[in-house]
Amino acid sequence: MPDIEFFHSPNTRSSGVRVLLEELGVPYRLHVLNMRAGEHLEGAYRAVNPMAKVPAIRHGEAVVTEQAAVYLYLADLFPEAGLAPAPTEPDRGTYLRWMVFYGSCFEPAVIDRHLKREPGPRAMSAYADYDSVIARVKEALTPGPYLLGERFSAADILWGGALGWTTGFGLVEPAPVLTAYVERIRSRPAARMVAAEDAQLAEAHQAAASA
Template sequence: MTADDRITLYYSPQTRAAGTRVLLEELGAPYDLEVLNMKAGEQRKPAFLAINPLGKVPTIGHRGQIVTEQVAIFIYLADLFPSAGLTPALDDPMRGPYLRWIAYYGASFEPAVIDHFMKREPAPVTQSPYADYDTMLSALEQQLAKGPYLLGERMTAADILWGIAFNWTMTFGIVPRKDVFTRYAERITQRAAFQRVTAADAEMAAQHAAAAGG
């Protein structure tokens, strides 16, 4: 394995990037962290803005290329390590539903929960990317009720993305703690990979807070 085959994850603890780190752990992928102290504003400095002009994590580097956008990163990484079994193959009938629910996260869920959290008036249903908040959430509830995972009995990278998202948004009261969402999130947060990353994040976040305060 060459240095280019290793994945560089531009990272800050207790952010969306944690989900990508959990996925890398689940995949057994070789990776290195390039840690940014967001409490010190390192994500807004020229060095990182030259890599991702939006100053956002997660961002990954692999084989000389940069990949941004959480949904793209999840698809890319899961496809890169098919032997881990977290992505349906291109000729798998479940490939379409898998892509549907991953894309739904970025296209519908995130804009809806941000509008909801900010108490912004949503666009008219005919112009909104997510119809309306309740409809968007109801579609997820109906799909997860078939469980235990989005694609039934099979866990995929989509479940890591969504399980962590539900855990995070329910913690802050953005998404209601319905039983189906709670049980689903627990299936992911009880896994060893999530527990390892959470413990490491707590230690790293404490170090960043101390450094920023000093």
């Protein structure tokens, strides 16, 4: 199987993909981009992702960009890790729903609310309204412990990170069910390791920018 090349910058949406790779237990080649120095805007990386965003992966001839697509691709690529229900499993629909719900509903709703933008008429809004989005997330995590009940999946890595940064920056009001879920995901060894290494990378990037 060809190597996985992973394009990453610390403390960004790609951090969750690095956690996923560690949870999968598979080798990968890490390409770190210093976004403070604008490396993601240079031609070499735009050839990988013209949108100049992370994460991105290259696997053989395949290049995958967009956060949820990268999660879906990797979790399906290594089914033995058990982080994605198979298409024949009943949980597959719920898993796909939450993978897509993040980018299509949750993040737009959170950003619109933070920027004090109206979602637009309900018939034109991708997410309907903010309160409904948050209510659905809380329902999905009750009683938990994970989005698929007792089964931990790649979707939890995505959502654990997303809820961590949105509640941490005050974009989403903390609630006991959300806080407990974030801590549950953050306490996993892979998440702790990536957080520590990201902190070191971010410090190095800051030092380079200040030099």
